[in-house]
Amino acid sequence: MTSPLADSSRTVLHLHRLGRRRAGRAAVQDLSLNLQAGQVMGLLGVNGAGKSTTLSMIAGALRPDSGDIRLNGEDFLEHPELARTQIGWLPERAPVWAELTVDEHLDAHGRLRGLSGAALREARTAIIERLELQPLARRLAGVLSQGQRQRLGLACALLHRPALLVLDEPANALDPVQVAALRTLIREQAASSTAVILSTHLLAEVTAVCDRVAILHEGTLRHDGAVHADDHAALEKTFFGIAMNGSTESARAA
Amino acid sequence: MSHAFMHTAAVTQLEWRRLLVRPLAWVLAALTLAWLAWNFTLLLGSFLAGQVQRAALPDGPGFIDLVGVPLLAQLAQLAFLVVPLLTMSTLAGERRNGTLPLLFAAGVPAWRIVLGKYLAVLGWLLLWLALTLAMPLALMHATHFDWGKLAAATLGLALMLAALAAVGVACSAFASHPALAAAAALVIALALWSVNLGAQMAGANGGVINWLAMSTHLQPLLRGLVSSADIVWFALLAVLALALATRRLAADKERN
Numbered sequence: 001m002t003s004p005l006a007d008s009s010r011t012v013l014h015l016h017r018l019g020r021r022r023a024g025r026a027a028v029q030d031l032s033l034n035l036q037a038g039q040v041m042g043l044l045g046v047n048g049a050g051k052s053t054t055l056s057m058i059a060g061a062l063r064p065d066s067g068d069i070r071l072n073g074e075d076f077l078e079h080p081e082l083a084r085t086q087i088g089w090l091p092e093r094a095p096v097w098a099e100l101t102v103d104e105h106l107d108a109h110g111r112l113r114g115l116s117g118a119a120l121r122e123a124r125t126a127i128i129e130r131l132e133l134q135p136l137a138r139r140l141a142g143v144l145s146q147g148q149r150q151r152l153g154l155a156c157a158l159l160h161r162p163a164l165l166v167l168d169e170p171a172n173a174l175d176p177v178q179v180a181a182l183r184t185l186i187r188e189q190a191a192s193s194t195a196v197i198l199s200t201h202l203l204a205e206v207t208a209v210c211d212r213v214a215i216l217h218e219g220t221l222r223h224d225g226a227v228h229a230d231d232h233a234a235l236e237k238t239f240f241g242i243a244m245n246g247s248t249e250s251a252r253a254a
Numbered sequence: 255m256s257h258a259f260m261h262t263a264a265v266t267q268l269e270w271r272r273l274l275v276r277p278l279a280w281v282l283a284a285l286t287l288a289w290l291a292w293n294f295t296l297l298l299g300s301f302l303a304g305q306v307q308r309a310a311l312p313d314g315p316g317f318i319d320l321v322g323v324p325l326l327a328q329l330a331q332l333a334f335l336v337v338p339l340l341t342m343s344t345l346a347g348e349r350r351n352g353t354l355p356l357l358f359a360a361g362v363p364a365w366r367i368v369l370g371k372y373l374a375v376l377g378w379l380l381l382w383l384a385l386t387l388a389m390p391l392a393l394m395h396a397t398h399f400d401w402g403k404l405a406a407a408t409l410g411l412a413l414m415l416a417a418l419a420a421v422g423v424a425c426s427a428f429a430s431h432p433a434l435a436a437a438a439a440l441v442i443a444l445a446l447w448s449v450n451l452g453a454q455m456a457g458a459n460g461g462v463i464n465w466l467a468m469s470t471h472l473q474p475l476l477r478g479l480v481s482s483a484d485i486v487w488f489a490l491l492a493v494l495a496l497a498l499a500t501r502r503l504a505a506d507k508e509r510n
Contacts, residue, residue: 061358080363156356
């Protein structure tokens with residue numbers, strides 16, 4: 001939930017009529033939304049709704065065919081280098097360089113994000129401690145379980161303290177204890193004014209940590225509104241209304 | 255330090271680390287250096303055996319002609335196999351593992367990814383060349399050394415390795431699988447080497463077809479003749495290959 005301390009008046013992310021075709025069809029079209037500092041937005045949608053494509057474009061890994069992305073007021077498409085310091089991204093399935101240890105991963109990500117020397121060492125130590133990665137620090141990423149990879153991916157995304165955190169299915173393969181820890185972490189990030197956008201299949205995840213939800217269906221934004229912890233039934237009705245009928249009628253009724 | 259330099263250095267360091275951890279790089283280094291060391295002893299034995307006869311010739315071939323350059327020529331032959339194997343995973347492997355988007359998402363432009371990876375592979379290859387050179391250099395106080403000829407041959411080998419590495423990285427950028435990248439790099443390297451075979455068999459020693467062949471530009475350097483035209487040929491090939499790799503990689507961000 002948004003912290004009262006969060007600088008909620010500052011728009012961190014602004015998407016305007018974003019569009020992208022993939023495999024001959026419109027994966028995302030006419031997507032417009034804003035995300036404020038300290039806000040946690042859940043991105044929901046059935047498989048193929050365009051969630052990962054949207055997040056890849058926001059993270060700078062994929063270029064949109066149309067539309068604008070503004071990051072802290074600056075044109076992200078004109079200045080893709082903004083991703084270096086301002087965005088932390090955990091992609092779906094958390095890909096890793098199998099030959100590198102957890103420590104080396106963090107070093108590599110830190111250097112790619114412009115950290116070096118003492119600043120890099122401090123950031124690495126802090127994130128290893130925060131995500132309790134000490135026992136894995138010298139282990140090769142290639143032998144980690146999927147849940148451990150997710151935690152490593154999350155550590156890499158947070159290492160440089162980005163203004164925008166983009167999480168694609170972050171709870172994948174995590175056990176219930178780790179899911180609870182992830183929720184706490186997301187809340188902490190929001191409290192320190194980081195804007196968080198998280199894609200998930202789990203409605204409970206959205207009601208537990210998000211203060212806003214956007215629902216994508218067939219590449220278009222069908223619902224964008226506030227969500228509260230006790231809104232699970234209403235969110236379920238909205239989501240299934242959109243997913244099953246492809247319309248926003250149920251959303252409006254909810 | 256500029257962002258461009260830091261980014262490129264970070265990619266180089268990452269690729270270098272991955273190369274050192276992978277068994278393939280060590281196996282290739284061990285096998286090829288053992289092979290070269292064995293050949294060095296054979297060449298040296300043959301050189302020592304013919305020393306008395308050569309003493310009668312005022313301008314007879316020396317240690318560099320009979321041992322140093324032939325050893326480097328063998329390294330050149332091995333490079334046709336080693337370079338494609340070393341470069342095959344640079345970009346095709348990243349694409350296959352899904353780690354390429356991590357580099358894009360760190361704001362690293364395609365040209366810096368390509369350059370960073372190229373420099374890492376080139377570093378390994380130059381180390382390989384240096385270790386090979388250490389064999390004849392170990393005898394520099396025991397025999398007469400034609401330093402000029404050795405320097406020219408070393409330059410030729412370095413240029414050849416640089417060009418082949420660029421071709422390998424480009425093939426890796428275009429291929430969907432590392433094995434395909436290795437096969438393509440091998441075929442292109444062999445084609446570049448032997449494109450003028452037919453023309454030479456027909457007795458033609460000039461023309462575009464001969465200019466295109468890598469052998470036309472390496473052989474003078476191995477004989478000790480340094481020409482800027484040959485250096486430019488290798489540089490052009492490397493730049494062209496890296497430019498193509500960059501273009502293909504940038505398209506990944508647009509297309510995928």
